[in-house]
Structures are given as C-alpha cells and as structure tokens.
Amino acid sequence: MPEDNTLANTRERFHIPDGVRYFDGNSLGLMPKVVQLHASNVITHEWGNGLISSWHSAEWRTLPQRAGAKLAALIGARPDEVVACDSTSVNLFKVLVSAVRLRPGRRKIVTDADAFPTDLYIVDQVARLFGLTVDAVPAKEIPSRLDDQVAAVVLTHVDYRSAEIYNMEEFTRATHDAGALIVWDLSHTAGAVPCDLDKSGADFAVGCGYKYLNGGPGAPAYLYVAARHVSACEQPLAGWFGHARPFDFAQKYAPAEGTDRFLCGTNPVIGLSVLSRALDIFEGVSIDDIRGKSLQLTQLFIDSADRQLATHGFVVASPRDPAIRGSHVSLRHTQGYAVMQELSRRKIIGDFRMPDYMRFGFAPLYNTEDEVHQLVDAIDGIMKERAWDKPEYQQRRDFT
Amino acid sequence: MPEDNTLANTRERFHIPDGVRYFDGNSLGLMPKVVQLHASNVITHEWGNGLISSWHSAEWRTLPQRAGAKLAALIGARPDEVVACDSTSVNLFKVLVSAVRLRPGRRKIVTDADAFPTDLYIVDQVARLFGLTVDAVPAKEIPSRLDDQVAAVVLTHVDYRSAEIYNMEEFTRATHDAGALIVWDLSHTAGAVPCDLDKSGADFAVGCGYKYLNGGPGAPAYLYVAARHVSACEQPLAGWFGHARPFDFAQKYAPAEGTDRFLCGTNPVIGLSVLSRALDIFEGVSIDDIRGKSLQLTQLFIDSADRQLATHGFVVASPRDPAIRGSHVSLRHTQGYAVMQELSRRKIIGDFRMPDYMRFGFAPLYNTEDEVHQLVDAIDGIMKERAWDKPEYQQRRDFT
Known part of the structure; x- marks a missing residue:
C-alpha cells in the first residue's frame, strides 16, 4: 500500500532519537521538532x-x-x-x-x-x-x-x-x-x-x-x-x-x-x-488518512505476528476486526515482560501492562511499515536466541 | 542599610528585561536565567x-x-x-x-x-x-x-x-x-x-x-x-x-x-x-535575610511614599507595623488604575486590584533600594505632570 498523501511528510516533523524504533506513542508521543x-x-x-x-x-x-x-x-x-x-x-x-x-x-x-x-x-x-x-x-x-x-x-x-x-x-x-x-x-x-x-x-x-x-x-x-x-x-x-x-x-x-x-x-x-x-x-491532515495509516500499520503487525510470532506462543490480544481496533496492538506472552526489556535494550520501545500485555502503539503521524517489519523481526530473533532469558529481566520495574 | 550577605548575588540570577523596573513578583516572578x-x-x-x-x-x-x-x-x-x-x-x-x-x-x-x-x-x-x-x-x-x-x-x-x-x-x-x-x-x-x-x-x-x-x-x-x-x-x-x-x-x-x-x-x-x-x-539563602531585605524595601517604599506621595492623595493601604507586613505594599488612589498604566508605559510594572489598590511587590531576591527610589520618583512625576490623565487610561483592562 502506498503511504497516504497528507501523512507523507508528518514523520519528519518529529524528533526521532538515533537508532530508536518507537512504538509507545500511545503512552508518550514523540517530540515535535x-x-x-x-x-x-x-x-x-x-x-x-x-x-x-x-x-x-x-x-x-x-x-x-x-x-x-x-x-x-x-x-x-x-x-x-x-x-x-x-x-x-x-x-x-x-x-x-x-x-x-x-x-x-x-x-x-x-x-x-x-x-x-x-x-x-x-x-x-x-x-x-x-x-x-x-x-x-x-x-x-x-x-x-x-x-x-x-x-x-x-x-x-x-x-x-x-x-x-x-x-x-x-x-x-x-x-x-x-x-x-x-x-x-x-x-x-x-x-x-x-x-x-x-x-x-x-x-x-x-x-x-x-x-x-x-x-x-x-x-x-x-x-x-x-x-x-x-x-x-x-x-x-x-x-x-x-x-x-x-x-x-x-x-x-x-x-x-x-x-x-x-x-x-x-x-x-x-x-x-x-x-x-x-x-x-x-492541521491539514485528514482524519481518514490518519485512520487509514493506523489500520495499515496495525494490520501489518497482526499479519506478521501471525506468520512469525504465533509459533513462539504470542497471542494477539487486540481485535482482528479492523472496525473495532484502535491504534495499538497488544500481544500476550508469559515472557512478555522480559521480551519488552530485551527489545528496549535494542532501542525498540513499546510498553507493558499487567499481567502480560506487550503493547505496541502505531502512531499514524510517524510510524512506518518498515519499522513494523523491524519490530516483528526483532521479537522473532529474541525468541530464537532466547535473548529474553536473562536474570535481570525477571525483576519487575514500572513501565509508564 | 547594607545589602544582606546571602542576597548579594541573587539578583543577577534573574533575567531582567531591558529598562524594566519590576514590582510584580507577587503576581508572576521574574525568570531565573x-x-x-x-x-x-x-x-x-x-x-x-x-x-x-x-x-x-x-x-x-x-x-x-x-x-x-x-x-x-x-x-x-x-x-x-x-x-x-x-x-x-x-x-x-x-x-x-x-x-x-x-x-x-x-x-x-x-x-x-x-x-x-x-x-x-x-x-x-x-x-x-x-x-x-x-x-x-x-x-x-x-x-x-x-x-x-x-x-x-x-x-x-x-x-x-x-x-x-x-x-x-x-x-x-x-x-x-x-x-x-x-x-x-x-x-x-x-x-x-x-x-x-x-x-x-x-x-x-x-x-x-x-x-x-x-x-x-x-x-x-x-x-x-x-x-x-x-x-x-x-x-x-x-x-x-x-x-x-x-x-x-x-x-x-x-x-x-x-x-x-x-x-x-x-x-x-x-x-x-x-x-x-x-x-x-x-539554596543557601537564609530566610532571615529574605525577611530582612523584604522589610528594608517595603519600609523604604512606605517612608518615601509618606514623604513624596501623600500630598498627591495616595494612602498606604498596607500595615505600617513591620511585624504584620508581607512583601508587597498597596497604595490606594482614585486614579490608581490610570497611574498604573502610565507607570507600565514607563516600564515600571506593578499591578492593580479592584477597586483602587495599586500593588507593588518587593521580591527580596531581586528588587533593590535604587528601584524603590525610581518607583516613587516616577509616581511623583506622573502626578505632577498629570500624565495619568489620558482618555485611554480610563478604559479598564484586566491586570493579572
């Protein structure tokens, strides 16, 4: 799918820290430059x-x-x-x-x-x-x-x-x-x-x-x-x-x-x-374009998760029906907390909500399809390498 | 009276706009640099x-x-x-x-x-x-x-x-x-x-x-x-x-x-x-020094007002007893509102509270005796020149 027109230039209006893939705009949005x-x-x-x-x-x-x-x-x-x-x-x-x-x-x-x-x-x-x-x-x-x-x-x-x-x-x-x-x-x-x-x-x-x-x-x-x-x-x-x-x-x-x-x-x-x-x-951004981009990103994430992550035990905990799906997608997994921390070490930022919700926000103004692929590949890799299995990841710390 | 020791250097920690004499720290304090x-x-x-x-x-x-x-x-x-x-x-x-x-x-x-x-x-x-x-x-x-x-x-x-x-x-x-x-x-x-x-x-x-x-x-x-x-x-x-x-x-x-x-x-x-x-x-500023400086400034203002402004009809509406006087002094005058506006035009800032209170805040961290003299001289001059008597000063605007 092509990027929507009115959203083509909104990403560059945000400061994106070096190397960060940010999926937490549903908690704290990126800083507009x-x-x-x-x-x-x-x-x-x-x-x-x-x-x-x-x-x-x-x-x-x-x-x-x-x-x-x-x-x-x-x-x-x-x-x-x-x-x-x-x-x-x-x-x-x-x-x-x-x-x-x-x-x-x-x-x-x-x-x-x-x-x-x-x-x-x-x-x-x-x-x-x-x-x-x-x-x-x-x-x-x-x-x-x-x-x-x-x-x-x-x-x-x-x-x-x-x-x-x-x-x-x-x-x-x-x-x-x-x-x-x-x-x-x-x-x-x-x-x-x-x-x-x-x-x-x-x-x-x-x-x-x-x-x-x-x-x-x-x-x-x-x-x-x-x-x-x-x-x-x-x-x-x-x-x-x-x-x-x-x-x-x-x-x-x-x-x-x-x-x-x-x-x-x-x-x-x-x-x-x-x-x-x-x-x-x-200003000048159409709400329909925002919705279109949001659904494009969340659908891509769900489809990719089904393909790459279901075998690792991740369960999509957000609606599959786009009509009733907001702009974040939660996965549930017993090791969700540890996986989020390893993702964070790799500068891929989402958040976590008790008891086992890994939340990924897809902000229509700045997230991209390419970032979604990187996110799913990273989770897949973490599971294959068992990179979540570190003692320090078992100790809970608050995510905001 | 000498300036108090711990307050000798606090004024320079604030940004003071060019030419402004500011007596409204009791409403909105100056910006610390x-x-x-x-x-x-x-x-x-x-x-x-x-x-x-x-x-x-x-x-x-x-x-x-x-x-x-x-x-x-x-x-x-x-x-x-x-x-x-x-x-x-x-x-x-x-x-x-x-x-x-x-x-x-x-x-x-x-x-x-x-x-x-x-x-x-x-x-x-x-x-x-x-x-x-x-x-x-x-x-x-x-x-x-x-x-x-x-x-x-x-x-x-x-x-x-x-x-x-x-x-x-x-x-x-x-x-x-x-x-x-x-x-x-x-x-x-x-x-x-x-x-x-x-x-x-x-x-x-x-x-x-x-x-x-x-x-x-x-x-x-x-x-x-x-x-x-x-x-x-x-x-x-x-x-x-x-x-x-x-x-x-x-x-x-x-x-x-x-x-x-x-x-x-x-x-x-x-x-x-x-x-x-x-x-x-x-930090490192003594509360006693703050109080000392505050009383020094308010007393100087009251004494100067008695000497220079009473004849113009200004009435001191704050306690003369320093023991029960805070850090601002109010004068009352029927033309108080107009006088405050002419002061403001001269970059001397205080505020006004209904019905006829001209409030001057003396912030111990940055106001000086010299500023107090300039304030009183300015009010005196405005009265002598009838500089308050301009039609535009009769129309009330909110002071915050």
Missing part, C-alpha cells in the same frame, strides 16, 4: 521579557480555548465545546460531578471494570461524595445494566490494553434510552482513531494530551461538554479561571457562559502552549 | 531523546516530592510533608475536603471574606458537597466565630491586597481550641515571608508556585499536610499517581502512605521541572 524553539520562546520571550503583560500580548488567557479548538477538530466537536486544562483525572471529576448533578435522584454510575484505573478511582470518589453505587462491569455488559436508576456511564472509547473500540453511537444511544448521561474517555482515541462526539450525541468527554497528541510529558488534558448541556452544568472545581469575570475578583462565583466554566485555577502556561503548538501538526 | 537551559534540556533531552525511560532516568516520577522538599524548607515543614502538583485551587479542594472528613458532624467552614476569590469559590463548593454552611467574615473576626460546629478554617497567611500577615500560631491555636482544623493559603508568603507550619501546629496549607517562587506562568502549586494527619486523610481527587502502587494498575484505590496520596493524575513534567530548578535559587 517545532516545540523546542516554541518552548524556548515562551520561556525566554513571553515569560522572561513579557512578564505579566503576556497574559494579553501572548494571549496566555485564551490558551485553554485555543488548544481546545484544535482538539475539537480531531474528536468531532465544535471549537467552543472543548477546553484544555488540568489532568485527565481532574477533568473526569469535573464532568462526572456535572453529569450526576444533571440527573438528581438517580443512584448509580455504571462503568467498565477494566477501564484505566485512574478513571475507576475517580468514579468511586464521585460516587462516594453523592452517595451513589458503582456498577463496574465488562464494557460489553454496560447496556444490560442500564435502568432508570443510572445517572451516568463512564466508558473509555479505546481500551487501554486491548485497543478495542467501543461503538460511540451505540453506547451513547443505550445510555440515553435509559435517561442517563455518558462520559467518554478519549485518551487512546484523539489523534489516532476517529470519533464524532457531536454526531453520536455524546454528553461529556475527557482525554489526555501526551499520547497521540504529542503534547509532552504530563501535558495538560482536555474536556468536552456538549453545547446543549453547558449552561446547566455545575462543576465542583469552580476556580477563578472558570468565573464569568475573573478580574472582577468577586466574592461570589458566577460561572462563565460556555465551556470556560470548566476551568479551575491559573492554567499551566508553558505546558499548554507546548501542547497547543504540537497540535498544529494535525 | 537557569531555567532557559534547563527547560531546553527537559524538552530536547529528557522528552525528545529519553522518552518514556525518563520517568526513571530523569526521575520524572519524583518531581512532586523533590520540588516539595525544596519548598518545605521555606515554609517550616518537613520535606515529606509537601508535594508540588496541580493548581492552588485544586489543591485547596483536596485538603479542605480532607479536613472536613476529619471532623465529621461539624456543620461549618469559617473563612476570610476578603480572601482571594478562588479560595472563596472552592470553600463554597466543598461546603455544598458536604452540606455545610460557610461563615465568611473579616479575618480578624474569625476567632470569635469558632465553636464546636466548625470543621475547618481557611485563611490566607498574607492578604493579597493589603499584605497584612495573620499570625499563624494564634489563628491555629484558636482553631484548635475549638476542635477544628486550619488550612493556610501561603501564596503570598512562600519565598518572601517566613512562616513555620510545623512549629505553629498548622494542619494543612496550599500555595502558588509562580509568585515569589519564580516557577513560571501557571507553575504547579503545592500542598502541605501535617505528618500527624496524613495517614487518616481521604482526599477526593484520588488519581493513579496518589495510589500506593500506581503501576499495579489495581482496580481499587489504595492511597500511598504519605503526602503522595494527595497527587492525582499524571504530573505536568515540564512545568514541575522548571519550578523545581527555579527553587534552587533559595
């Missing part, structure tokens, strides 16, 4: 020289909205429905409390028992504060758990381990049929997998800025609120940046009109500005 | 080359604790009682909920009606979640409002407008006498005004990283939890970085042993690393 100079400018010129005047002259004030508008284009939202701020966990807290308050009297939150843990923890905290129960079940069972006692559903669009995509329209419809509201976590979606929040009728969403969006380590996260809900939303982290007129220094809180009301404290300017600049890479 | 190269290294080397391995090799994981330990030395805390993370507003939410949960059955939160608004908003949100009432009164009346129905007191140590210092030992004792817990906001304290959280028996504190700590625009904030409380604390933003073993990816939350349990989502690495590096300027 442009952010080096950009961050230097933010620090030296905007902060160092501009000082407080940069809140206006460098438009620091509108960074959450400007980054949000760029993000909106990737997730099927209106520009004014998304703001970038805080962390995914904090944003989930804000939107889930808002959702629960929009459904008073209902007693349950339903969520995916296999969600990324921080989502489960925040769901539990919100439930505790509002005296609700949590029904944490396999994602596929969620529709069968919905009734008139459910206030909200929290579901990750692309599963962080298997990369299975849960159908946004279907889950949203089922949730609405029960009179509840849905919160989507798009951490493994935005920048790699298409979704259409508005068209699917979604209510709320949150997501992470440092994976396929390449915003840098611990980049600010984002949140989405459907325009039809925002004026009724009461979020609990009502800080001064969410006030209608922050610089009136009013003693009483009055929420800003739109999604701005979901902002809390002073925003992390350097991180937000880096994220916003990194998002410019997506 | 060292952060330029440092941030460039974090971005290019740690992110760009190290990628996910930098969570270990560059110790990204421990940034909240490492920055926290540096901060602890400035506020009279043990190194393990402070972590840097999130924003001041978010951190206030975490510690205030924790405080309220430690005092079940009590129905009130008492706070300073003139606190910085974001604190008031967060107090209101916590009260709403727990069905409590808020008693917002002038700070001095707080002790008279304390009874066995008060769960927590929230008070800013140095008032953001007047710079009045509220006695930490006395307010803490009064709070404890009523069986309640106290949360201090140290945003206008740390880095300029001494305080001793541990010695005064304080329970919780929060504060901002971008004022006298020079952490950069929207720098991460911090929080303090007295060691005696931490194991009983249940904070509501229980994200995966606060888990005892985040990389077990356990479905159920188990809080980390110490102050780490107050972390929430993935930390903003670039901002945290810049803050942590900026804090190194305080």
